Amino acid sequence: MNFEKLLRPQSVAVIGASTDSRKVGNNVLDNIIQGGFEGHIYPINPKVDKILGLKCYQSLTDIPEKVDLAVIVIKRDLVVPVLRECALGGVKAVIIITAGFGEIGEEGRKLQNDIIQIVRQNKMIMMGPNCLGLINPWHKLNASFGQGIGEPGSIGLISQSGALITAIQDMSVETRTGFSVMASLGNKASLDEVDFLRNLRYDDNTKVVAAYLEDISRGQDFMRVAERVSKTKPVVILKAGRTESGAKAASSHTGSLAGADSAYNSAFERTGVIRVESIEHLFDICTAFAYQPLPQGDRVAVVTNAGGPGIMMTDALEMAGLKMARLSDSVKEELMNYLPAAASAHNPVDVLGDAGGELYGKSMDILLESDSVDGLIVILTPQKMTDDVAIAEAIVAASKKYSKPILACFMGAKIVAEGIGLLRENKIPQYSIPERAAYAMREMVSYSNYKRRPLRVVERFAVNKIPVIKTIRSVLSKGFLEIGEIDAKAIMKAYNFNVPPGLLATNVEEAASFSAEIGFPVAMKISSPDILHKSDVGGVRIGMQNVAAVEDAFELMMMRVKRKMPHAEIRGVLLEKMILGGREVILGMKKDPQFGPVLMFGLGGIFVEVLKDVSFGLAPITSEECIKMIESTKSYKLLTGARGEKPYDILSIVENIQRMSQLVIDFPEISEIDINPLKVGYEGDGAYVVDARIVLEKEKV
């Protein structure tokens, strides 16, 4: 496998190796040597014989074997010819460190396209260009111009910023975080986050995948792969460019156009990807995932030797949505057998300032053995008699005995350095303040819940595609993109949405008989492809209660509309039964450039228009995801029977979102849908599409 050659090559060529220690070409070679790489190393530079003690080759063809991995650090204009040589020489994995391609404009983009072509034609894989390189500490491979190789560990890091890798490397020396791989994606001309995700899924050294990303260019692929990976190991992503200014800065940095941030959120949510807000958060939770078992529930016990931090931890846990474990009387009694009288056997368990390793250890044992505790956080403040090392040892011992997660919060620095060192050596995640430990525990609980979720099943409804195909064809053939109410409702009907009974009357006699047929009250709307704002020309009447009223309204409407818009093509008047009562909600769909159809839900009127209280999901959507969408709006409570009202038919909203999802998946020609309002009755009464509008894609078909 080519990826294996990138991650664990047996031989590496450095093309553009240099004797000048100020040059990247020297730096990379030096890093490979210093990292202790155990395979063959081939520096390539036609001008010298030896670099850093190694025999130097004129070109790839001079090397006596087929090289697994070529690292290209040669000057930009030589990259394409050198890559061709690699292809000829049968090299399958390449890292291009050299910069000056897609990121600098037209000229670079052209060269980058040449690179992509060579890579594709020769079935190679390529990381970069414009990247820092790749580090695999387990394989003693530092094929980068970063710093040291670092400690091997369980976090697989991919980053769209090379500088960030150096920073993280530097930060993680002291914390002994440990990585399974660090990959700098650069311009992502060939290998991107999706490729790495797909491959790190099978990398046994990688227990958690961490990523810094500025954009995800293959949204659909990403989701497919991320969903699979998440079921095996957590995927934690820091996606920059969240805000408008941030996105602008990102696009000027990478030249890529990222999708809407809400679409990223929906995509992450669906695929179980954990989104973090900062590098600190990224490592706080990756460390927990990498080195502790997952909790089986959300009940957390806390041991502390000081009251204040115990209160802070309690606040932090509750604010993170976790539960302080309620200790049974027997557990409390058992604790009091060991604790001094002034201590507290309530959770947080306060073992007091002079507690030693033994008391901490005993308390931890009792708590971890209890069925009502899913995870433990141990706080230590450096007090007069505090033996941080003994307490750290007790934590390490407990962690070996139990399969519940233990996080440490040793508050301090120098005085507790030895204890913290011991924790880190034994891979007990250590946090300097309660809030960060609580946050890590929260993410563990929520990922543990995600893993237990049943597989996503997208329901398919029996529908009739024919009328949809016909309508779309007919609209497009006329050169329109917008599908008005009548046709949109016909499409909805074909997908078994409830649409109020309606008929198009072309004369007053039809109006009379049709209205009697569909039943009163009746709404009347002029039907004309030329009239966009029906009300403005007197083309809308509602609440018609009988035949006579309908007849009057029909004739008046025809007269007035013709007077105001003499050249409009009038098809007739749509008569529609009015749906009385019910709560108005709005459903919508808009295509995101990366993640495809984004579905929207919100309550009608002020809730969407003024309070912007809407939620999003991605098609194809499951019923569970629809429920989550609905529940995540603030105004959701208004559907559940607040203030003594009967609850509304939430399941019918769910089904309508699912049908909308199916429609936009079946017809990628659709770029926008607006169902406004959907009138939702009480539980069991269903929901009606009162008005709808569909817009088609410009380029497609």
Place this chain on the structure above:
Amino acid sequence: MNFEKLLRPQSVAVIGASTDSRKVGNNVLDNIIQGGFEGHIYPINPKVDKILGLKCYQSLTDIPEKVDLAVIVIKRDLVVPVLRECALGGVKAVIIITAGFGEIGEEGRKLQNDIIQIVRQNKMIMMGPNCLGLINPWHKLNASFGQGIGEPGSIGLISQSGALITAIQDMSVETRTGFSVMASLGNKASLDEVDFLRNLRYDDNTKVVAAYLEDISRGQDFMRVAERVSKTKPVVILKAGRTESGAKAASSHTGSLAGADSAYNSAFERTGVIRVESIEHLFDICTAFAYQPLPQGDRVAVVTNAGGPGIMMTDALEMAGLKMARLSDSVKEELMNYLPAAASAHNPVDVLGDAGGELYGKSMDILLESDSVDGLIVILTPQKMTDDVAIAEAIVAASKKYSKPILACFMGAKIVAEGIGLLRENKIPQYSIPERAAYAMREMVSYSNYKRRPLRVVERFAVNKIPVIKTIRSVLSKGFLEIGEIDAKAIMKAYNFNVPPGLLATNVEEAASFSAEIGFPVAMKISSPDILHKSDVGGVRIGMQNVAAVEDAFELMMMRVKRKMPHAEIRGVLLEKMILGGREVILGMKKDPQFGPVLMFGLGGIFVEVLKDVSFGLAPITSEECIKMIESTKSYKLLTGARGEKPYDILSIVENIQRMSQLVIDFPEISEIDINPLKVGYEGDGAYVVDARIVLEKEKV
């Protein structure tokens, strides 16, 4: 001044000094000596002659001078007699480190009360009991059993948790944070946060006051003092026990009953106190306040040597509500004179990975000189050629030249250690990740805005107190606490709230003539102290359009109510003009045990009842604070003329809140007010109290 003797004593006695190095009595004395205290030190212990090389005294009376400060570490049962000796000996400032008082139950509480009495009678000040002690690095005084004395600096820290002080001390050695004082409040039996705030206001070494608190026992005093201090120097508070579980843990720790968290928020908001969520936040922003000038606006420029962190910073600044400074063309041109072609002169300014101190320095100069930049954040990632020391030096130089705040974000650890060390030595706040720097800048901007706010002016309205006094007396004299609609409205009227015209009719003739007098439509409500739920007995009719309807309704109501509740005392029927139109809002007031009357505002109906969209403020309130209250609800937008509606009369809501505030300040007997609804007309149309209810205090009067 006594406080001066506590903070900067010329002589210190350690009562209970011990030769046993495991004892606190030894530890404290040792700390005083090791700290380099330059005054006289008197160990007191009747059993020994010398401790730690110092002459030991039998008792206070043996000491040749009047001691400024006595630190009591003697065993608990001797504390009271020893304190009496101190009083006799003229000692005015005491720290009681010994524990076992208020925090352990009844017995301890009694002893603590004795202590309080002695302190009061002798006009002493006392810190503790059950505290860690006090450290003043500027005075070389470490009168605590904490760790080292630490570096002198500008942060004055007071903490209700002693363990936290040790932890913070330990953490701040490396960061060289620097403190002007560290005071452990312990049980706060005498000196509390209010005393320290009041005194640290005048302490020139203290540039910012930081506090960890679990409760504030003197809410009103706190506000009065905090407001004054905030106008001079920032006050930053971490208040634990925010959540229900946290408050429970806090009360079991300190035995104190904290007020509602929303009341704390209102109190902090009003007095300019900056509330933080964690120790990290506390120091992130205190460091900025202590060592950098305040920004004069919210426009931030960023210099970075890597794209990714620049994007993160942009996101973080925008999410913090700050603005990325927009650079003028001339500024950009000037930058491009120095920057390489591939660099970005847009904000964030990307000086590229190989930028040295000179390029950083030049860029900083240009940005700091620009009128469109209020503050600067400098990002550094350790790249191949990065000279962290030169860049740190450039930052230090810029910081000396300009009076705008500069924050640093050197991302890394070991490699950039020297640069970071230089920053810290020169008091440039340094943050490991962009988000924390952005957060600090945000708090600086918001405090700077607070300082520029005009002084709080609480308007007083001309009102008529007499009817209120009478009504309250009359209600209390009958043994009631609840004041029903009619009397409550009379009180409101006396305070010039708009109340719809209304009259109490006792017979059908009065009903007829009164209704004609006040005008239609009329609402009718039975008036009886015995009937709580008027609607249930047929005691409410609304929308009466003429005299005949009123007569019918009156007679029916009387008949039905008497049939259903034959023993009820019926006073008549309240006829009231109905206010049509307008938007319903709710005003309320409830007393908080610490901060007094908490005022509440929310939009009526679902907004308060279902969506819990309410805001709070404290009486006496200013009009600015009322506006802030109203604006801080999510549904506020519905008052401003959303969706083409005319805007509602927000100023009338403001005035109604102010009048309610004045009412509850004038009458502390009132414990609760509920104005529900207040009907608010369009701009200029005023607002009417449609229903109101007042509850009186149980104990008072």
